[in-house]
Amino acid sequence: MSKNVNIDWSNLGFSYIKTDFRYVSRWKDGSWDEGQLVEDNQLTISEASTALHYGQQCFEGLKAYRTKDGKIQLFRPDQNSKRINNSCRRILMPEIPEEKFIDACIKVVKANEHYVPPYGTGATLYIRPFVIGVGDNIGVKTAPEFIFCVFCIPVGPYFKGGLAPVNFIVSEYDRAAPYGTGGAKVGGNYAASLYPHEVAAKKGFADCIYLDPATHTKIEEVGAANFFGITKDNKFITPQSPSILPSITKYSLLYIAKEYLGMETEEGDVLIDNLDRFTEAGACGTAAVITPIGGIEYKGNLHVFHSETEVGPITKKLYDTLYGIQFGDVKAPEGWIVEVK
The missing domain is CATH 3.30.470.10 (Aminotransferase class 4, branched-chain amino acid transferase, N-terminal domain)
Structure with a gap:
């Protein structure tokens, strides 16, 4: 230095x-x-x-x-x-x-x-x-x-007290329009999210979950992060939609789940009415790497995944592996790391 x-x-x-x-x-x-x-x-x-x-x-x-x-x-x-x-x-x-x-x-x-x-x-x-x-x-x-x-x-590290689950609430607002700029990282998407976030925070939630703008039946994004879930049969599933910002962290986790943890992976629809299929859930992005989701409130009911207080075992493994790659403690896939010389 x-x-x-x-x-x-x-x-x-x-x-x-x-x-x-x-x-x-x-x-x-x-x-x-x-x-x-x-x-x-x-x-x-x-x-x-x-x-x-x-x-x-x-x-x-x-x-x-x-x-x-x-x-x-x-x-x-x-x-x-x-x-x-x-x-x-x-x-x-x-x-x-x-x-x-x-x-x-x-x-x-x-x-x-x-x-x-x-x-x-x-x-x-x-x-x-x-x-x-x-x-x-x-x-x-x-x-x-x-x-x-x-x-x-x-x-600083996103989690001051260590990796801990937080709860989210489904928003009635849309983050982006169908065929709009949801897949681009433009400021307007974030300006539109400020009010729904404040509404969620005032109700005691970490942030809100946005559903697909066309049908309001499928999870798209979790605040400013991407969603993933782990199914009962050990599949890593994440939503697919043109109005989701393609998270580099999410695509890294898809690779890690498959190649490092030997899991099946899938990008597809995540129906808000079918959360029972997941034993664990999380939000992922650059800032936090992974934010474990304890529960999601929808229409007045809180659906709890693994636990509201403990991080699920697969979520923990995914976090530790990606964190390890980023800090040089776990061998990275070819081309993922650029050394600053």
Whole structure:
């Protein structure tokens, strides 16, 4: 570590901390510039930017992990690159070449290396790439210019008291429209989720469950995470729908369940009226890896899976395996880890 920072690693939360450098690249006249590391954490943009008026922006989230031997590694950044480009295509923004995307992430991590938490603290360096439409434009059309930026912040482990189940409630609101932007990581999806989340939180739940917008019969997402369930006959099942954000964590768990734990896996319909088929359930995403689901409340009834207090054995194995891969303690599949050198 090149420099000491005064951070209590064991008490880090998930909140903004200004680190030393961020990467900024601008798109103009048909191409991206080379991009550079800057110290200023303020962006100056036109008041007429499409990001401000028409929601033309998208973002990603990934992490850098410090291993036992002090190395720093990224987990599947190529998948974040593919997903940000999918989001960019969906809302008419220029794509970022994969090499540029991964190089930007590596540059930011190296420049802020002293903010990568020590191994064993459970803390990580969270990396936030984003693209916004900027420039002078007031018509409802794609922006004349764009900014691609990557910044990072050290964050604590999601579970302060260890892995513990939480309860969710089914929302009457929709997260996204059929054939809408549910499969893209755009800010509008998250803005739409703020109120339903608040409603769920006021009722004492961790977050809400969104059903499919067309029929309201199938589970789609759990707050800002993907759902999975373990059936009585040991199958790993997760919903499939074009309006679900394709979670990199979920696809990693699908692979781990099959290749590491020898389970059958399936992407398909998860009917809200047929939760009895699952002995365990969870939500998965970059922040928490896995959030075990104790129970789901639907139409006034709380359906409890394995337990409201204990984590199910398969959920625990999935969590330990993926966590181990990310921190370098379990052998990773080919191509999953990019070392920051």
